[in-house]
Amino acid sequence: MPAFRTVLALLLATLSLPVLAAPPSDDRLEHLLEVMRVQRDTERMLPQIEAAQEQMVTRALAGDSSVEKQKAVRAALAESRASLRRMLAWERLQPLYMDIYRKTYDGEDVEAMIAFYQSPAGQRVLDRQPQLMENLMAAVGQLVGPELVAMGERIAAMDKAKAAD
Numbered sequence: 001m002p003a004f005r006t007v008l009a010l011l012l013a014t015l016s017l018p019v020l021a022a023p024p025s026d027d028r029l030e031h032l033l034e035v036m037r038v039q040r041d042t043e044r045m046l047p048q049i050e051a052a053q054e055q056m057v058t059r060a061l062a063g064d065s066s067v068e069k070q071k072a073v074r075a076a077l078a079e080s081r082a083s084l085r086r087m088l089a090w091e092r093l094q095p096l097y098m099d100i101y102r103k104t105y106d107g108e109d110v111e112a113m114i115a116f117y118q119s120p121a122g123q124r125v126l127d128r129q130p131q132l133m134e135n136l137m138a139a140v141g142q143l144v145g146p147e148l149v150a151m152g153e154r155i156a157a158m159d160k161a162k163a164a165d
Helices: 002-016 026-035 038-061 067-087 090-104 107-118 120-164
Strands: none
Touching: 026 038, 026 090, 026 107, 038 067, 038 090, 038 120, 107 120
């Protein structure tokens, strides 16, 4: 009878331990990122970032006719764009995505997400994602737009103060 109690106690203790789910494989993570269109969406994001940078530079240069300053700012913008393209290249982002998904989801989660995103409903979600992001960016732009304008005005004021010194 004591052996039975020991076995029963060990069994109950084992059942109370959290079940460790298997981590997703690289192949399945790659497949998930593919069906979620992550690479395509990331590549679509770059022109939007660049357009936002262009707007910010245009606002900052508004009313400034200094050819030297405009050339310097445009050169800095070009350098920033090239740097962003290097940083956000899929070859650099894919391992990052895979690591984050691996840390966040187990194999079962990844399989469920693959099943969803391959379904008609999942495909509709993905099809509407660009519109969702556009709406989100517009809303955020309205929210932070006044601050960006104010920042441009502060920069212009600092430039005028420097020129007066």
